Amino acid sequence: MRSHLLDVLRGVSVFAMIVYHFFWDLGYFNFIDLENMTKGLPLLFAQCIGASFITISGISFGLASNSKDFSFKFMKRIGILISVCLLITLSTFFFDKSSFIFFGILHLLAMCSFIGLFLIKIKHNYILFILFVFSLIPSITKIKFELPSYLYWIGLNIEVPITNDFYPLFPWVSFYIFGLWACKPLRSFIAIKNKSDYSNFNNFNHIQKSLLFLGKNSLTIYILHQPIFFSLFLIFIRISS
Numbered sequence: 001m002r003s004h005l006l007d008v009l010r011g012v013s014v015f016a017m018i019v020y021h022f023f024w025d026l027g028y029f030n031f032i033d034l035e036n037m038t039k040g041l042p043l044l045f046a047q048c049i050g051a052s053f054i055t056i057s058g059i060s061f062g063l064a065s066n067s068k069d070f071s072f073k074f075m076k077r078i079g080i081l082i083s084v085c086l087l088i089t090l091s092t093f094f095f096d097k098s099s100f101i102f103f104g105i106l107h108l109l110a111m112c113s114f115i116g117l118f119l120i121k122i123k124h125n126y127i128l129f130i131l132f133v134f135s136l137i138p139s140i141t142k143i144k145f146e147l148p149s150y151l152y153w154i155g156l157n158i159e160v161p162i163t164n165d166f167y168p169l170f171p172w173v174s175f176y177i178f179g180l181w182a183c184k185p186l187r188s189f190i191a192i193k194n195k196s197d198y199s200n201f202n203n204f205n206h207i208q209k210s211l212l213f214l215g216k217n218s219l220t221i222y223i224l225h226q227p228i229f230f231s232l233f234l235i236f237i238r239i240s241s
Helices: 004-028 040-064 070-095 105-119 125-135 137-141 149-154 169-195 206-216 218-240
Strands: none
Touching (some): 004 206, 125 169, 149 169, 206 218
16 A cells, blocks of 8 residues: 555655756756756755655655565566666667766665665664664765776765766665664554545645655656656757757
């Protein structure tokens, strides 16, 4: 059973992502300075969006692991994720080889899904919290190594790769582990919300319904929103010139 509460929260993240990417595209097409969107508050805004997506995914994975048809749903979901990741990598490679996406947020979530398979077997929740704390060590200590380029995805390289979307395993896996840990204490709260505040779709206001739609269709929206934005910008540039 889906959690309407998580879908609404995910919808907030999707809306924030669309807003950020719109302004990023303005920079990409030279309507504003792109550098302004990659530092300071805009960068922090983007990182908060990514962190929220990953944390919610961790919570959702923990909740889904208790369902009877979890294995089937996992195989279906991971198959779709891997296919979309390949599509993103190939399409961005042909669009711009110098900064194509080889390990974006969906690549990370696919990797985290496999990690989650092992972590959900841990019976004691405090062990998950310990793993979460340990996963923060590379970020806190700023440990870096001279690793080969094919290990960029780990996130421990001194050199930062040039790519338009980069969510390496460290530090971002920490948010996923945190979501898995938070799942257990939040399970009762989410269940109560589903039975009360979010039990009847007709009780939702227009904003909640819109966010719920965005949250339920987050993957589709993620895939389509940038091609749509790029097409609209290219059409506008063509008409205005």
